[in-house]
Amino acid sequence: MPVADVQMFSELREQIWADWIWFPEGHGWDDLKDHDGKVFPKTQDLWATIPIALCFLVIRQIFERTVAIPLASLMKVSDKQRVRASPNPVLESYFCSTSKHPTQSSIESLSKQTGCSVRQAQRWFRRRRNQDRPSKVKKFREASWRFTFYLLAFFAGLAVLVDKPWFYEMKMMWEDFPKMPLLPSQYWYYMIELGFYVSLLFSVASDVKRKDFKEQIIHHLATIALIGFSWLVNYIRAGTLIMLVHDAADYLMESAKMFNYAGWRKTCNFIFTLFAAVFIITRLVILPFWIIHTTWVYPLTLYPPFIGFYFFNGLLFVLQILHIFWAGLILRMVIKFLPGNDIVEDERSDKEETESEDEEDEHRGKSKNGHVQNGHTVLNNNHSKTD
Numbered sequence: 001m002p003v004a005d006v007q008m009f010s011e012l013r014e015q016i017w018a019d020w021i022w023f024p025e026g027h028g029w030d031d032l033k034d035h036d037g038k039v040f041p042k043t044q045d046l047w048a049t050i051p052i053a054l055c056f057l058v059i060r061q062i063f064e065r066t067v068a069i070p071l072a073s074l075m076k077v078s079d080k081q082r083v084r085a086s087p088n089p090v091l092e093s094y095f096c097s098t099s100k101h102p103t104q105s106s107i108e109s110l111s112k113q114t115g116c117s118v119r120q121a122q123r124w125f126r127r128r129r130n131q132d133r134p135s136k137v138k139k140f141r142e143a144s145w146r147f148t149f150y151l152l153a154f155f156a157g158l159a160v161l162v163d164k165p166w167f168y169e170m171k172m173m174w175e176d177f178p179k180m181p182l183l184p185s186q187y188w189y190y191m192i193e194l195g196f197y198v199s200l201l202f203s204v205a206s207d208v209k210r211k212d213f214k215e216q217i218i219h220h221l222a223t224i225a226l227i228g229f230s231w232l233v234n235y236i237r238a239g240t241l242i243m244l245v246h247d248a249a250d251y252l253m254e255s256a257k258m259f260n261y262a263g264w265r266k267t268c269n270f271i272f273t274l275f276a277a278v279f280i281i282t283r284l285v286i287l288p289f290w291i292i293h294t295t296w297v298y299p300l301t302l303y304p305p306f307i308g309f310y311f312f313n314g315l316l317f318v319l320q321i322l323h324i325f326w327a328g329l330i331l332r333m334v335i336k337f338l339p340g341n342d343i344v345e346d347e348r349s350d351k352e353e354t355e356s357e358d359e360e361d362e363h364r365g366k367s368k369n370g371h372v373q374n375g376h377t378v379l380n381n382n383h384s385k386t387d
Contacts, residue, residue, distance in 0.1 A: 022233050024303030031179050038181035041231045052195030068141040075262035079135040085127035090114050134208045140261040147254035157244035160185045166237050170294040173237035193243050194227045219322050226315040249279040276330050283323040
């Protein structure tokens with residue numbers, strides 16, 4: 001690389017990481033240099049999260065095979081056999097490149113191209129969609145892994161914070177900022193949490209996809225950016241509180257999913273109701289009115305605003321918008337559940353709902369066509385109840 005380019009890159013780097021951008025007036029990166037036995041966060045520390053994330057992926061595979069699958073069997077979680085769609089290049093091409101849910105006019109056009117009836121084309125698309133739906137055991141494995149991590153992370157976070165004064169008086173998170181030394185417990189709490197969220201990004205292609213897939217990706221990216229940035233500029237105390245609040249409800253949600261897949265309806269509904277209450281309290285009350293208030297309003301009484309201040313709180317506001325979005329979905333599920341429904345359905349999942357609707361459509365269609373034996377409609381064997 002030419003000397004001029006190296007110099008330009010160096011100058012650009014200095015401008016991007018200028019003290020006045022990331023720290024309040026009178027403070028800077030020199031405040032985060034180790035001295036007198038005190039250790040402070042360092043940029044290179046974040047590289048440790050990559051091997052930690054890879055370790056999580058390996059541990060997850062071992063956990064799912066040795067713990068989750070036997071647990072699924074113990075809880076009677078099983079998959080119903082699905083009939084695969086017969087090979088059909090024309091329909092497969094349309095399914096992959098155009099739409100998984102063709103319109104009636106498209107179905108009629110495709111049936112003419114392939115020489116099959118409209119009903120056969122509709123049945124092919126139903127079977128093909130069924131093939132792509134994740135199995136119940138797969139969903140149970142994923143939920144049990146996340147439940148285990150979130151549960152352990154929540155109690156680990158409590159252990160890290162319970163003896164800290166800023167856990168009870170949040171204004172103390174800014175005491176002597178940014179010169180607060182890093183504690184070993186904070187280091188590992190940060191590295192493990194960040195490593196886990198990075199592992200979720202690594203596994204996103206193989207994990208169960210739901211309606212809020214894009215929102216989940218935004219949440220993961222915002223969380224990684226928030227944790228990473230708070231590490232760089234020593235917002236460690238605020239960061240640990242935010243991570244604890246997030247983990248407080250997540251393990252309840254994952255356990256409700258597990259009991260849902262196992263068919264334990266009453267247990268699922270009870271845990272889901274508890275999850276909804278904890279979610280609303282932690283993410284719609286504690287986070288905005290205690291933590292964000294302490295990161296957005298209180299610092300202005302100590303320092304003039306700076307770019308890093310806006311960046312950190314901007315990421316928090318992104319998370320808060322997502323929390324409001326998810327709270328709406330949760331409340332919709334609770335409203336459906338309260339009148340006495342047997343089960344709480346996940347509003348974020350369109351797979352189970354679509355399969356149920358397809359089955360009902362098939363049932364109605366065959367009833368109208370008079371396909372009845374012994375007083376009962378004969379269903380094609382490629383359909384099953386929603387999982």
